[in-house]
Amino acid sequence: MSETDTVDTRSAKHIRRAILAILWVQIGIGAFLAGSDVMSGLDGVMRPSSAPSFDQPVRPGDQTRRFEPANAPDLTTDPSRRTPFPGGDNVPSRLAFEAADGTAFVKGQISPGDAVRFDEWLATVDVDRVRLMSPGGSVQDALHIGRTIRRNALETVMLAGDFCYSACPYVLAGGTIRQIDDEASVGVHQHYFDENTVLPAFIAVENIQRGQAEVVAYLTEMGIDLRVTEHALSTPPDEIYVLVPEELVEYGFTTAEEA
Structure with a gap:
């Protein structure tokens, strides 16, 4: 060699x-x-979270509660005002759809693929408004459903005892007119923008930034005040910040008769 x-x-x-x-x-x-x-x-x-549970009444300044998506809170202080939701009090693991008297009833956790299911179902019914009951779930599916609602010029409504948390308020925001009973509950918190949390930091940060940008663009598109994101970003995923009626009006979730 x-x-x-x-x-x-x-x-x-x-x-x-x-x-x-x-x-x-x-x-x-x-x-x-x-x-x-x-x-x-x-x-x-x-x-675990030290925030109070939902059996403690929400008041201005005391609005953060422990959050368990699978457990439906009982929020109605006056049971006589509650209008039953089809399917009872159970929370399906993915969205369930029913229609009656011009109202679409959308209930359950928002799972990946539910947006496509909603599009297909909506094409088969004749409705004017969407009533919501959901602890949230897939952000991307919620944004898609909200845009579908807006594109079809549908209203969104929540009655006494209904709740809409996490990603669900994005669906709510899609309504051309949005009516929310004072004894309904709407809440926001931080989101997971990727199902797998065990990721290299630079990938996780990139996904979060991209996801948050999409949410901000969507809220702007729907006419929602971006100040609501301050509450969302400061509330961890195992807690929920419940918006009081005054905030729902201030941030644009509750609308006048014309959107």
Whole structure:
């Protein structure tokens, strides 16, 4: 073997070692970031929200409550005013649709794919307004459903005892006219913009920024005051900030007779 061959062989070994070192560093960084995300999630489990539950009345200045999407809160202080929602008090794991007397009843958690299901269902019924009961769910599907409602010039309505949390207010915002009973409940909080929270930080940040930009653009499109996002961004996912009637008017969720 010539001296040149020996030098080339040594150089190749150095390059391989350098590449391997870079790969191990990248793996280590990835493991650290993933571990940080997991520990953050575990921290949330180990230290649950200290906010009051929904059995405590919401008042101005005391509006944050513990949030469990699968559990429907009983919000009506005057049961005689409550208009039953089709399907009873259960909260389906994905949206359920019914129609009667010109009203579309949309109830349940908003799951990926529900927007397409809603489009297909809406084409088969004749309705003028949409009544909502949902703890939220998929942000992208909620934005799509809201735009479908606006495109079809439908109103949105919430009666005494109805609730609309998390991503659901985006659906509510789609109504050309939005009527919300004082004993209905609308609430906002931080969103997950990706189902997998164990992601490299730069990807997670990029997804959050993109998702938040889409939400801001949507709210502007629907005529909602962006100050509501201050409450959303400052409220963790395991809590909900309940908007009082004055805020619903101030931020544009409740409209006059003409949108």
